[in-house]
Amino acid sequence: MIEVKNLTVAFGEKTILENISTKFIKNKITVVAGQSGTGKSVLMKTIERMMSPSSGKVLIDGIDIFSLSNKDLKKIRMKISMLFQSSALLDSLNVFQNVALPIFEHTNKNENEILKIVKEKLELVGLKDILEKMPSELSGGMRKRVALARAIALEPECIIYDEPTTGLDPLIALEIVKLISKMQKHLNITSIVITHDLDCIDKIAENVVMLNNGKICFDGFYKDFKNSENSFIKKFLFQYRYL
Ligand SMILES: Nc1ncnc2c1ncn2[C@@H]1O[C@H](COP(=O)(O)OP(=O)(O)OP(=O)(O)O)[C@@H](O)[C@H]1O
Numbered sequence: 084m085i086e087v088k089n090l091t092v093a094f095g096e097k098t099i100l101e102n103i104s105t106k107f108i109k110n111k112i113t114v115v116a117g118q119s120g121t122g123k124s125v126l127m128k129t130i131e132r133m134m135s136p137s138s139g140k141v142l143i144d145g146i147d148i149f150s151l152s153n154k155d156l157k158k159i160r161m162k163i164s165m166l167f168q169s170s171a172l173l174d175s176l177n178v179f180q181n182v183a184l185p186i187f188e189h190t191n192k193n194e195n196e197i198l199k200i201v202k203e204k205l206e207l208v209g210l211k212d213i214l215e216k217m218p219s220e221l222s223g224g225m226r227k228r229v230a231l232a233r234a235i236a237l238e239p240e241c242i243i244y245d246e247p248t249t250g251l252d253p254l255i256a257l258e259i260v261k262l263i264s265k266m267q268k269h270l271n272i273t274s275i276v277i278t279h280d281l282d283c284i285d286k287i288a289e290n291v292v293m294l295n296n297g298k299i300c301f302d303g304f305y306k307d308f309k310n311s312e313n314s315f316i317k318k319f320l321f322q323y324r325y326l
């Protein structure tokens with residue numbers, strides 16, 4: 084469904100992604116791994132057309148998103164949700180308003196219908212009776228859940244999670260990992276999970292795309308990634324396991 088073809092992204096003289104190509108397989112969980120600063124978030128933002136490549140394409144269901152008008156882009160964006168590294172809840176809005184925001188923006192549903200959807204999505208991520216709470220009153224794990232409820236509000240076909248477990252304590256991180264798996268199974272969602280959390284990778288990855296120095300150094304099944312003899316991958320697995 085999402086395909087990246089010969090994609091190059093540069094900032095001035097600095098090339099971040101160099102001629103990379105991959106496909107994110109439908110209804111599977113693909114982990115995008117790589118060391119800090121290697122271009123994982125840049126890749127995600129380019130897929131959402133928040134950044135432009137210097138060359139190459141991002142195809143969604145075969146359509147090049149950089150050739151679309153803003154109106155058509157909006158439709159495509161409804162199919163792909165993002166969970167940002169920082170959760171990105173709006174601090175001045177309460178939980179209901181945060182989750183309802185994309186529904187107000189993209190549909191003509193009335194307030195009762197929206198309330199029903201918001202409650203349903205919050206329940207799906209394990210939250211109840213917090214509609215009136217402000218983001219500042221929530222723990223880090225709860226903020227992630229609210230952000231996830233917002234990400235699934237429009238019933239997307241794909242969710243891109245940017246570092247969903249970073250900064251959370253291990254038990255809460257595990258809950259989030261379980262939720263990612265639940266979203267994929269329950270809602271049949273294609274998931275792209277950007278992370279260097281090895282526990283997270285181990286629990287959910289079906290496929291792995293690994294970036295190094297602007298290029299893809301691995302693209303395949305997780306079981307092959309885990310047993311890879313490639314020295315860079317072995318070093319990555321060792322470093323993040325033991326440092
Ligand atoms: N808007 C921008 N303008 C200029 N350089 C940028 C911009 N966004 C990212 N970069 C650079 O691109 C490189 C890759 O950044 P990116 O945020 O994608 O890394 P990452 O792999 O997501 O790292 P992390 O694991 O720390 O989140 C970095 O060197 C960063 O400084």
Ligand SMILES: [Mg+2]
Binds near residue numbers: 123124125168
């Ligand atoms: Mg990042």
